[in-house]
Amino acid sequence: MVDTQALECSVLVLNRFYMAIRVINVRRALTLLYRSGAEVIAIEDDQYVNYDFDSWCEVSQLHGLDKQPDEDYLRTPNFEIQVPRIIRLTRYEKVPKTVVRFNRRNLFARDQHRCQYCGQHRPVSLLSLDHVIPRSLGGKTNWENIVCCCVSCNSRKGGRTPTQAGMKLLSKPVKPQSNPALATPLKDPRYASWKSFLPQAVAVPYDNG
Numbered sequence: 001m002v003d004t005q006a007l008e009c010s011v012l013v014l015n016r017f018y019m020a021i022r023v024i025n026v027r028r029a030l031t032l033l034y035r036s037g038a039e040v041i042a043i044e045d046d047q048y049v050n051y052d053f054d055s056w057c058e059v060s061q062l063h064g065l066d067k068q069p070d071e072d073y074l075r076t077p078n079f080e081i082q083v084p085r086i087i088r089l090t091r092y093e094k095v096p097k098t099v100v101r102f103n104r105r106n107l108f109a110r111d112q113h114r115c116q117y118c119g120q121h122r123p124v125s126l127l128s129l130d131h132v133i134p135r136s137l138g139g140k141t142n143w144e145n146i147v148c149c150c151v152s153c154n155s156r157k158g159g160r161t162p163t164q165a166g167m168k169l170l171s172k173p174v175k176p177q178s179n180p181a182l183a184t185p186l187k188d189p190r191y192a193s194w195k196s197f198l199p200q201a202v203a204v205p206y207d208n209g
Contacts, residue, residue, distance in 0.1 A: 006072040006083050012194050014041065014088040020197045021092070023179070026074070029087050041086040043193050050088070057081055070190040085193050100179050102143060104129065109180035111148035116170050117157070122150050132173065134159045143175035 011029035013022045018041075032038040033053045040051040042059075051059060060082040064073060072083040100106060107129060114121050116130075130149035133139030136159055147169065149157070157165045 006074045009072050009083050010191070011084055012086045012191075012197065013038075014086065014197060015092045015094065016089060017093065018088060018197070020194075021089075021094075026083050029084060030074075030081070032089070033084070033087060037091070038087040038089050040084040041088050041193075042084070056084065070192075072190070085191060086197070100176055106176075106180050107143075107146055108148050110143075110176050111173075114148060114170075115150035115153050116147040116173070117149060117153040117162070117167050119170055120150055126151055128154045130154050130157060132169065133161055137161065144173055147173050 007026050009026050010023050011026055012020055013024055013029070015021050029038070033040065033056065036052065040056045042049050042051060057079065060073070060080060063071065063082055064080050067073070073080050074083060108124065108127060112121070113124070113127065115127070128149050128151055129146050130153075131139040131141065132145050132147060135141070139145050153167070157167055162169055
């Protein structure tokens with residue numbers, strides 16, 4: 001059995017020179033680790049320590065005896081492994097361009113998983129994306145015309161503008177200057193270790209592959 005909540009965690013990826021290059025999901029991070037394409041970077045006694053897959057599994061067993069609130073674990077029928085917060089690619093040296101990708105995850109993150117009409121915070125399964133100006137009226141699919149919206153408000157608004165539907169936007173949608181997918185983790189104490197590699201919250205792409 002796999003802990004689905006743990007799978008929703010994010011993992012910061014560093015290149016070979018310890019420079020932040022992207023954020024990925026736990027499943028992909030563990031795949032890279034298992035295939036020896038990456039190693040875990042952990043903080044112990046204020047120092048960074050490197051672990052390969054086997055040694056990380058061993059450390060996970062030890063940490064699992066005294067779990068801390070800021071730790072997440074994946075449970076399988078045979079063993080339990082701690083979710084890494086940071087991994088380092090052992091052979092990748094390039095640094096991608098700092099662009100903010102236009103995708104569902106970043107849109108939800110920009111709006112903090114909050115419906116921009118009713119203000120309710122919802123899980124991803126109960127959220128959708130809304131064209132403020134409907135496509136039928138010439139609305140574009142871009143940062144300035146798409147907002148996070150709960151299913152109920154999306155249904156109520158339909159193919160109308162907010163004014164036509166008698167609804168009001170909480171904030172004007174804009175293109176973020178830095179990666180919104182990093183904003184939420186940086187406020188979460190579980191991701192405190194990221195700050196050492198993101199001193200200015202640079203625009204690091206999110207890779208959901």
